[in-house]
Amino acid sequence: MAWDFLVAKTDLRQTQVQPATLPPLAEGEVRLAIDSFALTANNITYAVFGEAMRYWDFFPAAEGFGRVPVWGFATVEASNHPDIAVGQRFYGYYPMSSHLTVLPRKTRGGFADSAPHRQHLAAVYNQYTAVSSDDGAEALRALLQPLFITGFLIDDFLDENAMFGARSIVLSSASSKTAIGLAFLLKQRGGAKVVGLTSARNVAFVEALGFYDQVVTYEAFAAAPIATPAVFVDFAGDAGVLAAVHGRFGDDLAYSCLVGGTHWEAERGAGHLPGPKPILFFAPDRVKKRQEDWGPGGFEANYGAAWSAFVADAARWLKVETAQGQDAMAATYLAVLEGRAGPETGCIVRP
Ligand SMILES: NC(=O)c1ccc[n+]([C@@H]2O[C@H](COP(=O)([O-])OP(=O)(O)OC[C@H]3O[C@@H](n4cnc5c(N)ncnc54)[C@H](OP(=O)(O)O)[C@@H]3O)[C@@H](O)[C@H]2O)c1
Numbered sequence: 001m002a003w004d005f006l007v008a009k010t011d012l013r014q015t016q017v018q019p020a021t022l023p024p025l026a027e028g029e030v031r032l033a034i035d036s037f038a039l040t041a042n043n044i045t046y047a048v049f050g051e052a053m054r055y056w057d058f059f060p061a062a063e064g065f066g067r068v069p070v071w072g073f074a075t076v077e078a079s080n081h082p083d084i085a086v087g088q089r090f091y092g093y094y095p096m097s098s099h100l101t102v103l104p105r106k107t108r109g110g111f112a113d114s115a116p117h118r119q120h121l122a123a124v125y126n127q128y129t130a131v132s133s134d135d136g137a138e139a140l141r142a143l144l145q146p147l148f149i150t151g152f153l154i155d156d157f158l159d160e161n162a163m164f165g166a167r168s169i170v171l172s173s174a175s176s177k178t179a180i181g182l183a184f185l186l187k188q189r190g191g192a193k194v195v196g197l198t199s200a201r202n203v204a205f206v207e208a209l210g211f212y213d214q215v216v217t218y219e220a221f222a223a224a225p226i227a228t229p230a231v232f233v234d235f236a237g238d239a240g241v242l243a244a245v246h247g248r249f250g251d252d253l254a255y256s257c258l259v260g261g262t263h264w265e266a267e268r269g270a271g272h273l274p275g276p277k278p279i280l281f282f283a284p285d286r287v288k289k290r291q292e293d294w295g296p297g298g299f300e301a302n303y304g305a306a307w308s309a310f311v312a313d314a315a316r317w318l319k320v321e322t323a324q325g326q327d328a329m330a331a332t333y334l335a336v337l338e339g340r341a342g343p344e345t346g347c348i349v350r351p
Helices: 041-048 138-160 177-189 200-209 239-252 283-294 298-314 326-337
Strands: 003-008 011-019 030-039 069-079 089-095 099-102 104-106 110-113 127-131 168-171 193-198 214-217 230-234 253-258 319-324 345-350
Touching: 003 326, 011 041, 011 326, 030 089, 030 138, 030 326, 041 069, 041 326, 069 138, 089 110, 089 138, 138 177, 138 283, 138 298, 138 319, 138 345, 168 177, 177 193, 177 298, 193 200, 200 214, 230 239, 239 253, 283 298, 319 326, 326 345
Parallel strands: 168 193, 168 230, 193 214, 230 253, 319 345
Antiparallel strands: 003 011, 030 069, 030 099, 030 345, 069 089, 089 127, 104 110, 110 127
16 A cells, blocks of 8 residues: 655654555656665754755645655656666655655666656755665665765865864764764874764764764863864754854854754754854755766766775664564654664664
C-alpha cells in the first residue's frame, strides 16, 4: 500500500502516516518505490526552513502538512520512459513516503527530475544517480554524503580565502556529521587550530574523533583559551551561542559563516552583533560555482578523493541503526527531531 509520512508545518512533533493513491503514469513518467533513507538533523532543518527556503515545495502535501525531504535509495517500480527500466535503482532526494513519481530527463550518471513544480528549486536536489544493488555502502552514503559535500565546500571556501587569516576555526554543533566532515578536512590541512563547541553530553564523542585540536562545551566557551583571530562556522543556529561568539571575539572574528540550525528550538537571529555580519553558506550555490570553475568531472574528482578517505574511516565513529516499518520510522523521526539519537548513531529507515 502507498503512503506518505506527513508533518504538521506549524508543529513538527505532530505526524501522521496517510494512505496515498498512485495515479496512472503520464507519458515519460517513472514511479520509484523508496527502499531506504537517512534521518539526521539536516532533515529537521529542511522542515524548520520548509517555508522560508522552499523545502516544502519539492514534495507537495495536503494543506498545512509537509513531506520532509530525505536522502536515500529507490527502485523503479513502473516506467513510461524509454531509457529507464523497472528494477533500476537511484540515489537522490526523496520524500518520507513509500513512492515518488518523477519526470526524468536523462543525464550522464542517471536523471534529473524535470517535473514543473521542482524547476525553481536548486538543481542539485533534482539529480538522481544510478546505482546497482546495495554494495553494503549505501547506509553511509545516505547518512554522510550530502553532509560531507557541505564540509568539503566550506573547507574549500575557507582555503580560497586563506582561512581569513584565522589562527582558530571554531565550529558549533561539533558533534554533527556536517561539522565532523569539515573538521576532518581542516585537520588534514593543518595551520589554524580546529576548535569544536558542543554540549557537555557530547564532549567525549567529539574528542574521540581526533579531528578537533580543542573541544569546549557551550558553557565553558566564554573562558576557554582560544587563539585569535578566529573564524566561526555555525551549525547550531542558536542565537545565544552566536551572541557569545561574536561578543567574545568582536573584531578578532575574521569571518562568521552561518551553515545550520541543529538547535532548532533555540532563539534564532541574535540582532545586532559585534564583529562581522554572519553570512549564510548555502551548499547548492557553492556546488554550482565549483562545477563551473572546475569544468566537467572536476568537481566529482576533487570531491571524490576527499570522500573516499572520510568514508573509509567513518565506521570507527558512526554506528548505523536501521528502523524498519512505519512505527519505527515515526519513533526515529521524533528521536532525531528532539536530539535524542546521539551523534554516534546513524539512523537509517527502511519504510
Ligand atoms: N547550509 C547548507 O548548505 C547545509 C548543508 C548541509 C547541512 N547543513 C546543516 O548542518 C546542520 C548539521 O546537520 P547534520 O545532519 O550533520 O546533523 P547531525 O549529525 O544530525 O547532528 C547532531 C547534533 O546536532 C545537535 N542537535 C541535534 N538535534 C538537536 C536538538 N533537537 N536540540 C539541540 N541540539 C541538537 C547536537 O549537537 P551539539 O550537542 O554538538 O550541539 C547533535 O549531536 C543542520 O542544521 C543542517 O541543515 C547546512
